[in-house]
Amino acid sequence: MARDNILLSYIVMDLLFVISGGLLIGFALITETEAKSVPTINTIARDLLLNRCPLNAAVGNAVMVFVTFLISVPAMVMPTTRGWLKFHGFMTAVCALFTMIIGLDIWFDTLKTRKNLSLVWDQQPVSSQSLLQQKLDCCGYANSTSPPFAVDTTCPNALVAAARVGCVGPFSRYANNFLDLVFTGAFGIVGIDVALVLSTTMLLKSRKEKERYRHIDEKNGAGAL
Template sequence: MQLTTFGTYVVVDLLFAACGGLLLIFALVTQSQITQTPTIDNVATDLLLNMCPLTAAIANAVFVFVTFLVSVPAMVMPMTRGWLKFQGFLVVVSALFTMILGLTIWFDTLKTRSNLSNIWNQQPASTQSLLQQKFNCCGYMNSTSPAFVTDSACPSALTAAANIGCVTPFVTFANNFLDIIFTGAFGIVGVDVALILSTAMLLKDRKEKERYRHIDEKQGVGAF
């Protein structure tokens, strides 16, 4: 069944709200997760997630919900255009907000090596040890720069010297992980653009109907 202009708008608007929900859930779950005790399984992802602008993501999600609420009058009042125009403006702002978040994370991937070096140096020995065990490496650049932590992955200086530094596997993991996050942000921007287009189409459709209604009223036919 072919969707009408209004039906398309409603579907995309609901997708827009769903994206806001996903953004909020991601930010809140992430904030809760990074406060937990690090383990081999979560230590790397938690350090990377802590780099993401989570507070800004929550603010963005709230803005999405406010924008969706603005669309409710536009849906229940079939001929109104003022609410549609207002929502269209808010969607543009929301799209720019989300794009800035995505670009911020993307820009961080261009500096992953130096960023992770700073993060590594800020971690206690226990966290560095977990990273060494996760990536089977010793030290950051190598076993002496900075010095490795003695653990099951690096039980001695001789073993550590023969092993690789954590920089290569950690940077590769970080880039792949952050790529998924900023790609998701750009995907949300794609939904925003679709909503802007569907809003513009609905505005045009309602403008045409309003024009015909005025013509009919002048001819004495009455509104249709």
């Protein structure tokens, strides 16, 4: 019964593993689609941040997850095999490392938020800067004059703009809070990968013990289990 529970635990973690791959590729494809749409006040800040995430790496990682899941199929349907199981465990560890690198890349990005967002701001057209000002209730990047603010309903003139904060503070806080969720999600997927590696190790040990007992019974003339 214990061995059945070990196999069941392995299957459950394997299913969670492939679901995480689906989330990765869904996240990347949805982000790319939304990035091509016309920005609005509600989407401008989020889309600019998502475009800085390693989306191609996320797609590549998801593909690797799906391939690794396919490797696990013969390991599940062949109850005595250990070769496929070892290969699957190795590939799962590679996927975990890949995902961790993506998460760390996003985390390191949060350590340079103000510098990075300054470059993002400078690359935007005036219309996008205006949307950011309306979204974050601010004027200009550092302040209303550096660089000059975009004239809109939030910053209609220099007097009103001077009374408002620059966008660097609100934009940085928004970016850090948002990217914290993204890299935390990546590390959560790594946790699933690690749990699957542990389940694979337990199943390998169970099958090794079963094979050992089978050999003992064969030597004793009892036949295979």
